[in-house]
Amino acid sequence: MALSARLEFRQSQSLVMTPQLMQAIKLLQLSNLDLVAYVEAELERNPLLERPEEGTPEAGTDGPDGSAPDRDGADWFEADGAPSQERVESVLDTDISNVYPDEPVQVERGPLDAGALAGDQWSSVGSGGSLGDDYNLESFVSGEVSLHDHLAEQLAVALHDPVQRLIGHDLIDSVDEAGYLRADIPAVAERMGIDEAAVEAVVAVLQTFEPTGVCARSLSECLALQLAERDRLDPAMRTLLDHLDLLARRDMAQLRRLCGVDEEDLSDMVREIMALNPKPGNAFGSVVVQPVVPDVIVMPASDGGWSVELNTETLPKVLVNQSYYARVAKTARGDQEKVYLTDCLQTANWLVKSLDQRAKTILKVSAEIVRQQDAFLAKGVAFLRPLNLRTVAEAIGMHESTVSRVTSNKYMATSRGIFELKYFFTSSIASAEGGDAHSAEAVRHKIRQMIDGEHPDDILSDDTIVKNLRDAGIDIARRTVAKYREAMRIPSSVQRRRQKQLMAAT
Template identity: 50%
Template structure:
């Protein structure tokens, strides 16, 4: 075989992702709130796009009644892949969705009360002078709560001065969110060039600040500070706090010998400790759970179930064709005409992609509802095993499309708020060779219920849980029970026995 450069012609097939296909895939993955941010960016870039203002949106310039084009729940619609495969992305036919032609019952619970007042709408009622659902949230104007460091610094400025205040500021800056001091006192003294006893004295002052127990260097010291504040710090309590590891193990007889108390006094001391705060600084934590906005609503009706897209979080956009006609009639060069045509094609495609996204989400949610109807009616104990492939095969879509649709999407139903991914769980084989399967979430629900109802005098072991679950028709191994139990944060039978024994002593 000769070595040297040469030219060859080869024929091959490859999949090329067009910008429109990439955009459609991206829209499927985004949640409603992310869609709103994405559309806001498109409105800034494309002059032919405009946001519809509720039911007052102007009719389409081409005279077509869009009310007949609205999607229906029972309609068999294709996926985004089918739309792209048909070559409809560059078509010039508009698909401007009329904002007043929603198929959905409402935009959410807030919309059902939007027209209760005589004035209607969500703003201020012209007759009664009251605000509706869209009234300003005055709670949002409230000043944020002070952090733990700010709270401690205010007390330090009032109690200390000069060099002591500088030491206090240095120490307070090294207190974590739980209220514990992470600083080394000797290193702090060297860094500030002050004697160690001055640092210890200032720390003693900080120990008297609110909240009680702040600035402690260990759990024992934190609880000791609170015991001193409550005037319950005696030699017996000091010995108990010095042996918290034995208390955690439930070694009560050994603790009674160390502390020199009887069972009644030990129970009183344990009850006292349970009333203390092991992390006093967390009450000043500013972390708050971010609210989750549902993308879908499911609720029962007389005829079955109703599925609604949360239109309150979805922007409604239209293609301004009158503006396009006005621009195209002017004198333009070749570059301007190409740019205007590109804007029109992009606007048409975005409207179609958003409409197709809603249809795809409803189609996937409808199949999830059909497969998991027992869950919506009877609860998590009746959740069935479900895979993405099963839903994809049932609705005639690709598995990756279903995966994108269920990502970052939340569903609100009478049983609560759930991520769409929650309904896709692995299965546990049914006992007795019946050929059925039970969802892993349903098994966890049964394990949690059995442990919650167990007798404190007869704690259920993992082997006993296996027998009880098999009696319910769930063929599950002991190690699987232990894995599910640990994933729910439930301790072993030994740990639960100790905890309930301590609660019984404290009671």
């Protein structure tokens, strides 16, 4: 068969992922903090983008003379998140269209102005003068004393030998927030070229510091240091500390045999241990927990429905200066400058459109979630319905991947607390009577309620819980109950019985 070249036409369809489409998809799944960082980076790169200032008229508002607002002779256009509110009733039919669904911020600081540290600037602080927008009274407030600083201060007094101080500072750097020493003693000795005994000697000194129990290498050692200070570390107590695993399992009979004490003495020993502090370092320099900022706020409406609003505080506002582009484009000297300006304008307009579309998509997905989980908002977690991405996607005419991206790293504030959007998507458990399926989260809630309400003399086994759930119309297997119980860190019926007996004895 002879080979020959020929021309032919072929028609086909394909999806091309343009850079703009990839940007829109990425913006859709970013959290509010990551989105702000992304927009800040775009503001640094694109001269046609600016953030609005206070008093800047928003898009669509007229000036005092009835004309369009003008700033420095420029026409400004703002994207502030599109519609920020949607009403959700018990049955709401909304026409929703489909949605098509980077770098970190690097702030460059300018050189320090020598005049900023002049004497007149410092004198203005004492005289009540203003230092401008950067003046912040919080910078004069002393911070909390950290555990590291607290131990370093004691080290300076306790040890005078330079080598021991060097070892001590190295070990203090390995103390975690709870106060435990996480250093590997042989590795420290090898790295510093000294004997392990020298390191152990410094560890013994560090374990005498305040708070009592700090620099311990295990829970038993931490408790032993606290008991030794109280002169209560007798052989029976040391044996009990060596078998904390039996105490965790509430195996009191085995502990009595090992410690050689009766039931009353063992109860006193356990009571003493429970009064100790297992994490002595937590009292110093605790890490400030950053609260979750919700992206969507749900509030009850006066007519019995729900008001779903976007949290506008989390939506970055961006301005595109079309007039500035027109002025600069006229003075462009070559094709390269014109192409650069055109790319900046296209990027700016696309960012505005992407932010607008992102806000609309979040609002529509959240509104559908509220519509599906109306019973949960009104009555509690026991009425949480089973829900999956496909149900929401079909209801609002979007693809499942779009809904998945929207629900990632997004939070909803309700009257029952702040929940991640993915919280509302749970698997279903069949009904024993052929009715509506039950949400897995609601079943877990029922299991916890049963266990919390059990009597010390009538501890519920997994089989009993299965029977009670089936009587309530929930068809569930025993292994599923055990899996849910372990996921909620609830001990078995045997361990709960021993625990409650111990609490009753103490």
